[in-house]
Amino acid sequence: MPKVAAHPELLPLLDRHLIDRPTDLQRRGIERFVVELLYFGLKEARACLFAGLFFLAVFLVPRTGIVGVPRYDLLLIIALTIQVWMIWAKLETLDELKAISIFHLVGFALEVFKTSGNIQSWSYPDFAYTKLFGVPLFSGFMYAAVGSYIIQAWRLFDLRVKHHPPYWMAGLMALAIYANFFTHHYTGDYRWYIAACTLGLYARATIIFRPYDHDRKMPLLLAFVLIGFFIWLAENISTFFGVWRYPNQLGAWSTVHIGKWSSWCLLVIMTFTIVANLKHIKRSIHVPD
Structure with missing residues (x-):
């Protein structure tokens, strides 16, 4: 991956501080644990910048909208503003924006299908000028936030992946995951078969990351599960605020079914596969011969 020192003008001061290796490497014991935990939290918060700002807007914008502008339309304006700002501030590159746009498109297509009259997996009950096929355009940004x-x-x-499966295999698995979101309404739900194949495909894959100055390792599958869990939590909060509703939440709110966690884990794998094909990220991925 390109070094920050080589392109100091591309990243704000906070990013340079978080990415550069610290000069003081003498921390030990509980002090090291606390410092690494602190930097891990800071980096996670910074990585969630788009998602954090977007979902903050979800929570703060009232359901009735503001000065006559419907809530869903305001959320679209806010999401576009955040995205433009991140490009202007060079927090994301144009290549990365292209990948994020793919997430937006595939997510919006899924939303249109899931909310259609024949399926009705969930619904967006409020009025908006920027609804297309009954789905507010801002909804695609919820998927783009994951990317x-x-x-x-x-x-x-400074993520690196060891023993990543061949790209064509990962690509086929991502297509199977996405297709199953549609086909399980008409054929059997093959989610768990796909999950079993995914376990075998990524069983050896290890992700290497640097919270502070030392590299740490984690099974890539565990990372998928953890990210999926936190998306499931965010989904519970969003449905609580009435951004969208599942059929069982129309009368009174209840927690999103725990089974949605597995769906989000699979969606994270699909998203990860798209990101892994970015040119500058491919250089940090090891695919065994």
Whole structure:
């Protein structure tokens, strides 16, 4: 990956501080643990910049909108503003924006299908001028937020992947994951078969990351599960605020079914596969012969 020192003008001061290796490497014991935990938290918060700002708007914008502008329309304006700002501030590159746009498109297509009259997996009950096929355009940014997080985390944690499966295999698995979101309404739900194949495909894959100055390791599958869990938590908060509703939440709010966690884990794998094909990220991925 390109070194920050080679392009100091591209990153704000905070990013340079988080990415550069610290000069003081003498910390030991509990002090090291606290410092690493602090930097891990800071990097995670920074990686969630788009998602954090977007979902903050979700929570703060009232359901009735502001000065006559419907809530869903305001959320679209806010999401576009955040995205433009991140490009202007060079927090994301144009290549990364292209990948994020793919997440937006595939997410919006999924939303249109899931909210259609024949499926009705969930719904967007409020009025908006920027609804297309009954789905507010801002909804695609919820999927783009996951892609933005992975892209930012890759840079901030200097992520590297060992024993990544061949790209064509990972690509086929991502297509199977996405297709199953549609086909399981008409055929069997093959989610767990796909998950079993994914376990075998990524069983050896290890992600290497740097919270502070030392490299740490984690099974890539565990990372998928953890990210999926936190998205599931965010989904619970969003449905609580009525941004969208599942059929069982129309009368009174209840927690999102725990089974959605597995769906989000699979979606994270699909998103990760797209990000892994970015040119500057491919250089940090090891695919065994």
